[in-house]
Amino acid sequence: MTALLEVKNLKKYFTVKGGVLHAVDxxxxxxxxxxxxxxxxxxxxxxxxxxxxxxxxxxxxSGQIFFEGKDITRPNKKELRALREDxxxxxxxxxxxxxxxxxxxETIMEPLIMxxxxxxxxxxxxxxxxxxxxxxxxxxxxxxxxxxxGGRRQRVGVARALALKPKFIVCDEPVSALDVSIxxxxxxxxxxxQEELGIAYMFVTHDLSVVKYISDDIMVMYxxxxxxxxxxxxxxxxxxxPYTQALLSAILEPDIHKKTKPIIVQGELTSPINPKPGCRFxxxxxxxxxxxCREPQVLEELYPNHFVACCxxxxxx
Amino acid sequence: MSExxxxxxxxxxxxxxxxxxxxxxxxxxxxxxxxxxxxxIFADFLAPYPYDLQDYSLSxxxxxxxxxxxxxxxxxxxxxxxxxxxxxxxxLGVGATAIAACIGITxxxxxxxxxxxxxxxxxxxxxxxxxxxxxxxCVTLAAVMGPSLKNAILAIGIAMIPGPARIMRxxxxxxxxxxxxxxxxxxxxxxxxxxxEHIIPNAIAPVIVSLTxxxxxxxLAGAGLSFIGLGAQPPIxxxxxxxxxxxxxxxxxxxxxxxxxxxxxxxxLSFSLLGDGLRDALDPRLRN
Numbered sequence: 052m053t054a055l056l057e058v059k060n061l062k063k064y065f066t067v068k069g070g071v072l073h074a075v076d077x078x079x080x081x082x083x084x085x086x087x088x089x090x091x092x093x094x095x096x097x098x099x100x101x102x103x104x105x106x107x108x109x110x111x112x113s114g115q116i117f118f119e120g121k122d123i124t125r126p127n128k129k130e131l132r133a134l135r136e137d138x139x140x141x142x143x144x145x146x147x148x149x150x151x152x153x154x155x156x157e158t159i160m161e162p163l164i165m166x167x168x169x170x171x172x173x174x175x176x177x178x179x180x181x182x183x184x185x186x187x188x189x190x191x192x193x194x195x196x197x198x199x200x201g202g203r204r205q206r207v208g209v210a211r212a213l214a215l216k217p218k219f220i221v222c223d224e225p226v227s228a229l230d231v232s233i234x235x236x237x238x239x240x241x242x243x244x245q246e247e248l249g250i251a252y253m254f255v256t257h258d259l260s261v262v263k264y265i266s267d268d269i270m271v272m273y274x275x276x277x278x279x280x281x282x283x284x285x286x287x288x289x290x291x292x293p294y295t296q297a298l299l300s301a302i303l304e305p306d307i308h309k310k311t312k313p314i315i316v317q318g319e320l321t322s323p324i325n326p327k328p329g330c331r332f333x334x335x336x337x338x339x340x341x342x343x344c345r346e347p348q349v350l351e352e353l354y355p356n357h358f359v360a361c362c363x364x365x366x367x368x
Numbered sequence: 369m370s371e372x373x374x375x376x377x378x379x380x381x382x383x384x385x386x387x388x389x390x391x392x393x394x395x396x397x398x399x400x401x402x403x404x405x406x407x408x409i410f411a412d413f414l415a416p417y418p419y420d421l422q423d424y425s426l427s428x429x430x431x432x433x434x435x436x437x438x439x440x441x442x443x444x445x446x447x448x449x450x451x452x453x454x455x456x457x458x459x460l461g462v463g464a465t466a467i468a469a470c471i472g473i474t475x476x477x478x479x480x481x482x483x484x485x486x487x488x489x490x491x492x493x494x495x496x497x498x499x500x501x502x503x504x505x506c507v508t509l510a511a512v513m514g515p516s517l518k519n520a521i522l523a524i525g526i527a528m529i530p531g532p533a534r535i536m537r538x539x540x541x542x543x544x545x546x547x548x549x550x551x552x553x554x555x556x557x558x559x560x561x562x563x564x565e566h567i568i569p570n571a572i573a574p575v576i577v578s579l580t581x582x583x584x585x586x587x588l589a590g591a592g593l594s595f596i597g598l599g600a601q602p603p604i605x606x607x608x609x610x611x612x613x614x615x616x617x618x619x620x621x622x623x624x625x626x627x628x629x630x631x632x633x634x635x636x637l638s639f640s641l642l643g644d645g646l647r648d649a650l651d652p653r654l655r656n
């Protein structure tokens with residue numbers, strides 16, 4: 052069976068003042084139907100850019116993307132139209148992701164209008180159905196976004212993404228702008244939808260507790276590169292990369308008797324503009340060994356389906 | 369807050385109208401503007417005398433039953449001249465603003481939406497444009513094209529382009545960066561639809577308000593041009609020109625400048641208040 056989505060050596064560079072910004076630098080992964088890939092990393096590591104690039108909201112610098120076995124790296128207009136019905140996005144900020152001058156129903160209906168396959172009556176019917184699916188009361192039909200709270204707004208965003216019945220949705224930090232109680236509601240909604248409709252998610256976040264709960268596989272990114280990838284349980288039990296270890300140690304335990312010792316990462320983030328070859332985490336790494344780490348890091352499969360890009364991973368673990 | 373829901377669906381126009389109706393100042397202004405427009409259209413029937421009928425025995429006559437607002441130096445009926453003057457002043461204000469708005473909004477939208485070099489070049493050109501004093505530009509353009517009301521409208525319209533262009537661009541820049549624009553791209557909306565459905569409705573409000581202010585400014589600029597002989601040509605009456613003509617005799621016959629001045633003020637104020645109301649009515653976030 053071919054994977055739903057396969058990304059090979061994807062690169063996205065931006066030309067900025069002072070050089071070339073390597074936002075996404077050689078990312079590869081596969082995602083199966085109905086599965087969730089969690090993408091974690093700190094701010095500015097390129098996780099959002101990765102999602103946008105896969106959806107062709109940004110141009111691809113190099114690399115390849117396959118969707119259901121078909122090369123979609125550089126689609127023509129017609130292919131792109133078809134593609135966007137299969138791939139959707141849910142945004143981080145439920146305030147700026149909804150047009151303030153469109154009512155809830157207008158926002159949800161717009162993808163259907165663009166698709167142009169339904170009669171007006173069918174669209175109304177479908178919109179009602181979608182609102183019901185995401186748990187929006189029918190009386191909010193003509194409400195404007197400013198009349199809704201954050202959670203309901205995000206539900207509108209989810210309904211808009213679902214309207215075209217996509218097979219793959221990029222969730223770009225969909226809950227980080229919400230209250231914790233609302234976060235749980237939205238995450239459970241996403242999980243229910245996945246079970247019901249078999250959608251695959253790429254779940255971009257910096258919130259590790261969320262990603263553990265929702266993901267099948269987790270990919271850890273650092274400055275545009277993948278440093279580690281493993282199944283969710285494996286990664287949390289056996290983090291191999293020093294950066295992942297530091298990240299995981301920063302999760303707060305709800306048990307006050309459990310003593311945790313966070314690994315403090317020191318030093319500054321290396322600039323992603325014109326980066327030098329070699330490990331990008333080197334300057335901040337506890338285990339850095341200048342000579343070895345200057346070499347380009349290769350992604351190795353240390354355990355079955357557990358990849359890590361660190362030249363010293365064998366020694367330190 | 370979220371418990372409120374509008375049960376009946378209305379079109380955007382109906383919704384805006386419903387909100388506008390609740391704003392008393394805007395409704396009165398709208399009424400006044402419509403009245404002025406009707407007066408301008410039906411001036412031939414409303415005016416008691418022709419605007420150029422002279423009677424030297426009535427020079428500087430006080431208001432009387434025959435001449436409600438009195439007469440000017442040449443013994444022409446002020447009321448009739450004001451009624452006919454509405455035509456010129458409205459044409460000046462609305463016409464010049466329409467020209468400036470059409471060109472300015474288009475230029476501003478292009479600069480704001482495409483950004484990059486397009487934006488830099490257009491906006492630097494606007495900078496150069498604005499470094500020339502606006503009234504000087506009006507006078508020069510009007511003089512080159514020859515004195516007539518039509519040319520005055522064109523001159524003012526062209527000179528006023530940078531205002532709406534700048535506001536439109538700034539307004540589009542704030543909207544363009546928002547995620548719902550990206551969301552629209554993700555659902556296959558084309559550039560044209562994104563501009564029409566998502567950018568313009570969110571960016572147009574400040575432009576509308578500034579345009580209503582511009583109408584007033586343009587009426588005044590038109591008055592200025594008429595005063596130096598580049599606008600409406602005598603004996604055709606124009607409010608600004610009437611004020612100018614009366615300024616020599618202001619001490620003895622103050623009402624001569626007062627009445628057309630009042631007309632300018634009422635018109636300008638009405639357009640401004642209507643613009644304010646329209647801005648509020650266009651914004652669904654201000655629920656009223």
